[in-house]
Amino acid sequence: MDPLQWAIDPWGKVVPIHIAWFLIWVAAIAGLLFVIVHAIYVRYFAKPRQFGRYESPVVPAQIPEHVPRHSLTARAFHWIMAAAMFTLLFTAFLPKIGFQFDWVTYHWIAGTVLTISIIFHIIHASFFLDFWSIWPDKIDLRDAWRRTHRFMGKPAPPPERFAKYPLENKLYHGAIIAAGLTAIVTGVFMMSRVRTIFFPRNPYLFTDMTWGMMYVLHGLAGVGLIMLIMVHVYFGIRPEKRPITKAMIFGWMSRDFYLEEHDPQRWVVEGSTTAAAKSAGTPGQD
Numbered sequence: 001m002d003p004l005q006w007a008i009d010p011w012g013k014v015v016p017i018h019i020a021w022f023l024i025w026v027a028a029i030a031g032l033l034f035v036i037v038h039a040i041y042v043r044y045f046a047k048p049r050q051f052g053r054y055e056s057p058v059v060p061a062q063i064p065e066h067v068p069r070h071s072l073t074a075r076a077f078h079w080i081m082a083a084a085m086f087t088l089l090f091t092a093f094l095p096k097i098g099f100q101f102d103w104v105t106y107h108w109i110a111g112t113v114l115t116i117s118i119i120f121h122i123i124h125a126s127f128f129l130d131f132w133s134i135w136p137d138k139i140d141l142r143d144a145w146r147r148t149h150r151f152m153g154k155p156a157p158p159p160e161r162f163a164k165y166p167l168e169n170k171l172y173h174g175a176i177i178a179a180g181l182t183a184i185v186t187g188v189f190m191m192s193r194v195r196t197i198f199f200p201r202n203p204y205l206f207t208d209m210t211w212g213m214m215y216v217l218h219g220l221a222g223v224g225l226i227m228l229i230m231v232h233v234y235f236g237i238r239p240e241k242r243p244i245t246k247a248m249i250f251g252w253m254s255r256d257f258y259l260e261e262h263d264p265q266r267w268v269v270e271g272s273t274t275a276a277a278k279s280a281g282t283p284g285q286d
């Protein structure tokens, strides 16, 4: 089973033209398997989560009842991006599995929305939010080591509570960057193969081989996103993660949830006494 489709160019050279579309099913089944195995593991095998003690004592009254997590701008970005992403996935893959419609125009329009929203997000996150909050830090790596040891039944101290984002979310964000940027960069070039309002159509911009590789990369990023989005939606609706999803709708999470999972020293929230003490360098919310 060849994962790519090939053709012969006018000079008789064999060039790739697309990924083979059975990869859509491979990605969807892999996503589904992950969901099933994870759900069974959590339901029947996982031990309750344990964190180490706070380094310094925490006074709950110092934390606001509603802990601000995502600003209105950040939430608007998230949901616009989600709408664009679903439109892209459905317009790209429904015709490939038998639901024919004139998909290309809807697809490049959604692609343009996604591209603009991502450019906005990069500027917003770099200059107005706490840029480093989404990248793994030393404590995350040390705790990943501890968690792996404990998972295998070896002795290790419990991990600390999380900063704003747990390591898993940070790694997921990294995977989305890789797949999303690949789809965007190749997609912008591919717009010159179809009629759009942005630039004149020019299918001769690259050689057939380069175009072929570009379509293959676009397709691989696309099927990768099927898996990533399935897993993201699954975690979003899991009961223990719902407070995080609610925060993406309403902007805040409860003090109880915050104190259960987050370390006020690692994620200093606006309106807390810790924030007042550290006000010289209070991070923004994203």
Ligand code: HEM
Residues within 6 Å of the ligand: 017, 018, 019, 085, 088, 089, 092, 093, 104, 107, 108, 110, 111, 112, 114, 115, 183, 184, 186, 187, 188, 190, 191, 192, 193, 194, 215, 216, 218, 219, 221, 222, 223, 225
């Ligand atoms: C979730 C993200 C995306 C997915 C899943 C996706 C998926 C796909 C797939 C499977 C194709 C068919 C490729 C082929 O025939 O080999 C395609 C075509 C295309 N994509 Fe995307 N894409 C995404 C993002 C984008 C973005 C961000 C843009 C533009 C900025 C874009 C622009 C295009 C264009 C113009 C075509 C049509 C090319 C043609 O028919 O010649 N895509 N996309």
